Amino acid sequence: MLEWFSGNPKSMSLSPIAQVTGRGVVVAGDDIDTDRIIPARYMRCITFDGLGEYLFRDVRQTPEGKNTNHPIDDPKYKGATILISGMNFGCGSSREHAPQAIARAGFKAVIAGGFAEIFFGNSTTLGLPCATATRKDLNALMSLIQKDPTTIVKIDVEKLQVTAGPLSFAVTLKASAQQGLLSGRYDAIADLLANLPKVKELAGRIPSATAS
Amino acid sequence: MGKTLFQKVWDRHAVGILPDGSTQLFVGTHLIHEVTSPQAFGMLRDLGLKVAFPSRTFATVDHIVPTDQRTEPFRDSLADAMIKELRKNCSEFGVTFFDIPSGKQGIVHIVGPEQGITQPGTTIACGDSHTSTHGAFGAVAFGIGTSQVRDVLATQTMALSPLKVRKIEVRGKLGPGVYAKDIILHIIRTLGVNGGTGYAYEYCGSTIEGLSLEERMTICNMSIEGGARAGYVNPDEKTFEYLKGRPYSPKGKEWDVAVAEWKKVVSDADAVYDDVKIFEASEIRPTVTWGINPGQGIFIDEAIPSPEQLPEADRASAKEALEFMKFKAGEKLAGQKIQVAFFGSCTNARISDFLEASKFLKGRKVAPGIRAIAVPGSQGVSKICAEMGIDKIFREAGFDWREAGCSMCLGMNPDQLVGDEICASSSNRNFKGRQGSPTGRTLLMSPVMVVAAAVTGQVSDARMVFGKS
Numbered sequence: 001m002l003e004w005f006s007g008n009p010k011s012m013s014l015s016p017i018a019q020v021t022g023r024g025v026v027v028a029g030d031d032i033d034t035d036r037i038i039p040a041r042y043m044r045c046i047t048f049d050g051l052g053e054y055l056f057r058d059v060r061q062t063p064e065g066k067n068t069n070h071p072i073d074d075p076k077y078k079g080a081t082i083l084i085s086g087m088n089f090g091c092g093s094s095r096e097h098a099p100q101a102i103a104r105a106g107f108k109a110v111i112a113g114g115f116a117e118i119f120f121g122n123s124t125t126l127g128l129p130c131a132t133a134t135r136k137d138l139n140a141l142m143s144l145i146q147k148d149p150t151t152i153v154k155i156d157v158e159k160l161q162v163t164a165g166p167l168s169f170a171v172t173l174k175a176s177a178q179q180g181l182l183s184g185r186y187d188a189i190a191d192l193l194a195n196l197p198k199v200k201e202l203a204g205r206i207p208s209a210t211a212s
Numbered sequence: 213m214g215k216t217l218f219q220k221v222w223d224r225h226a227v228g229i230l231p232d233g234s235t236q237l238f239v240g241t242h243l244i245h246e247v248t249s250p251q252a253f254g255m256l257r258d259l260g261l262k263v264a265f266p267s268r269t270f271a272t273v274d275h276i277v278p279t280d281q282r283t284e285p286f287r288d289s290l291a292d293a294m295i296k297e298l299r300k301n302c303s304e305f306g307v308t309f310f311d312i313p314s315g316k317q318g319i320v321h322i323v324g325p326e327q328g329i330t331q332p333g334t335t336i337a338c339g340d341s342h343t344s345t346h347g348a349f350g351a352v353a354f355g356i357g358t359s360q361v362r363d364v365l366a367t368q369t370m371a372l373s374p375l376k377v378r379k380i381e382v383r384g385k386l387g388p389g390v391y392a393k394d395i396i397l398h399i400i401r402t403l404g405v406n407g408g409t410g411y412a413y414e415y416c417g418s419t420i421e422g423l424s425l426e427e428r429m430t431i432c433n434m435s436i437e438g439g440a441r442a443g444y445v446n447p448d449e450k451t452f453e454y455l456k457g458r459p460y461s462p463k464g465k466e467w468d469v470a471v472a473e474w475k476k477v478v479s480d481a482d483a484v485y486d487d488v489k490i491f492e493a494s495e496i497r498p499t500v501t502w503g504i505n506p507g508q509g510i511f512i513d514e515a516i517p518s519p520e521q522l523p524e525a526d527r528a529s530a531k532e533a534l535e536f537m538k539f540k541a542g543e544k545l546a547g548q549k550i551q552v553a554f555f556g557s558c559t560n561a562r563i564s565d566f567l568e569a570s571k572f573l574k575g576r577k578v579a580p581g582i583r584a585i586a587v588p589g590s591q592g593v594s595k596i597c598a599e600m601g602i603d604k605i606f607r608e609a610g611f612d613w614r615e616a617g618c619s620m621c622l623g624m625n626p627d628q629l630v631g632d633e634i635c636a637s638s639s640n641r642n643f644k645g646r647q648g649s650p651t652g653r654t655l656l657m658s659p660v661m662v663v664a665a666a667v668t669g670q671v672s673d674a675r676m677v678f679g680k681s
Contacts, residue, residue, distance in 0.1 A: 202225075
């Protein structure tokens with residue numbers, strides 16, 4: 001047993017995520033940033049518990065606390081588990097609070113026209129697949145869901161295919177994320193820990209900043 | 213075939229390839245703060261793990277810390293709980309904490325360089341997207357999420373896929389009144405807010421070489437606003453000069469060894485880049501944002517574009533921005549009344565920012581009715597400003613001179629916009645609600661432009677206000 005590792009590797013095992021099926025909700029717009037997903041004021045916390053409540057907070061309520069009829073609160077989308085949005089979703093801050101809020105609000109996957117990199121990595125680690133669709137396919141999916149919110153959307157992580165009603169189109173997902181989701185290794189901690197002897201050896205060759 | 217700095221540093225820090233195909237990358241230096249670390253320590257406890265290399269992690273408190281009250285307990289009980297949690301975690305796991313009484317507290321991206329912790333050729337990670345700032349020293353620096361903060365604490369490594377490298381050459385002489393902030397706002401406006409996705413940006417060329425380390429930090433800081441996860445400048449004599457003698461810099465013989473190593477990580481002359489973009493410094497003018505992302509900027513003498521003028525992909529966002537900002541296409545930003553002036557943030561709250569702005573502010577007054585606040589990036593910056601009398605210039609002009617922290621850049625502490633106030637800001641993000649009010653409006657600009665706006669009460673061309681044209 002490594003001196004700094006007394007954890008239980010079993011507690012780190014995860015189930016593979018090969019597909020996500022559920023109803024969708026459309027949160028339209030490009031460049032939806034992480035401040036929009038969860039404003040910084042709601043990150044004054046030391047756990048991620050309860051963050052789902054603050055998802056898109058500032059656009060769901062007026063400053064006076066009135067409901068704005070945001071799609072997230074629209075009864076016709078109630079129970080949706082797949083978030084559908086535009087280009088460059090999750091840009092801005094590296095706050096994991098953003099995908100945490102999405103996951104804790106009950107979402108299992110995001111389909112968008114593209115994702116900011118840090119957000120994408122943070123989401124994948126939580127087992128929240130982020131599938132990228134072309135603008136054309138995305139528009140068709142958005143129209144379909146807005147017209148019939150009961151449509152079941154299926155994301156096949158292995159075939160990288162989305163089906164919804166009459167629609168069927170290809171999506172992209174970074175290879176390492178796809179591999180991680182399919183093998184249940186999307187949270188890297190167990191794999192990283194397994195190499196600690198090698199890490200220790202390498203550390204000896206990498207200078208560290210030391211006060212003198 | 214030559215290699216870029218990014219490739220050299222990556223190869224040197226790669227532990228191996230993980231089963232999912234990503235690289236396990238060693239993190240030379242890990243920086244943490246109170247907002248994105250408490251959950252990571254919580255996860256360590258849940259998994260029964262310890263911090264693997266505690267001497268490689270450094271902590272400070274910046275996001276939630278009040279800038280007007282430094283005695284505890286803070287009025288905001290949540291903020292108070294967060295600083296105490298960090299103190300507890302650092303003490304329990306053996307992490308160095310630049311706490312408020314240390315005199316070294318400040319914004320994490322200002323403290324690292326100031327202490328000499330940020331060094332060339334190393335990998336740096338921090339749970340904050342502006343970690344790219346440290347690239348100014350020739351480090352490869354990544355903003356990471358909290359689960360990755362856990363990974364780095366537990367293993368000093370993280371899983372990451374290599375980035376492509378885009379060379380961004382800026383050449384020639386900047387005009388008077390044009391600053392590093394204008395360069396990066398112009399680059400982001402040109403390449404787009406997601407133009408850098410998948411890339412690290414290597415900033416080079418005669419203009420970048422001519423910049424001080426502090427100016428280079430301003431540029432690298434905003435790489436992430438262009439979608440690039442990392443940005444860097446090859447280290448040179450200026451880099452070494454900046455680092456020499458700092459508390460955590462190598463000393464004596466070790467210094468010479470370190471400099472020799474640092475010189476080796478510079479991108480080779482025959483390095484191959486995935487993309488190259490060239491900018492002419494003479495074409496860049498003072499830049500101000502008019503919209504709700506940092507790419508929606510214009511030169512001060514330009515008019516706000518109409519969505520129809522823009523590429524189709526940018527139109528919807530431009531329409532949304534005009535509506536939110538209550539601006540009309542065709543209007544100029546110059547002359548637009550402001551209510552707040554914010555001088556601070558990890559982009560522009562270093563000594564050189566305050567020094568340069570103070571030259572123009574001296575003897576002038578903030579316009580009546582304008583709320584102007586100046587927030588030094590660190591206690592170190594604050595101390596030097598006091599020694600040089602810079603704080604006095606700001607105070608006499610009518611700025612509220614505060615203690616170090618992130619402050620109104622993201623409005624996590626009491627420094628927030630109210631209602632739909634317009635703020636001339638030296639920070640990095642103009643997202644809806646960013647500065648603490650859901651309807652608050654942010655105009656990003658250089659620190660000297662913030663001062664010009666503060667004294668005139670409206671967005672102004674600093675070159676005209678201060679006679680520099």
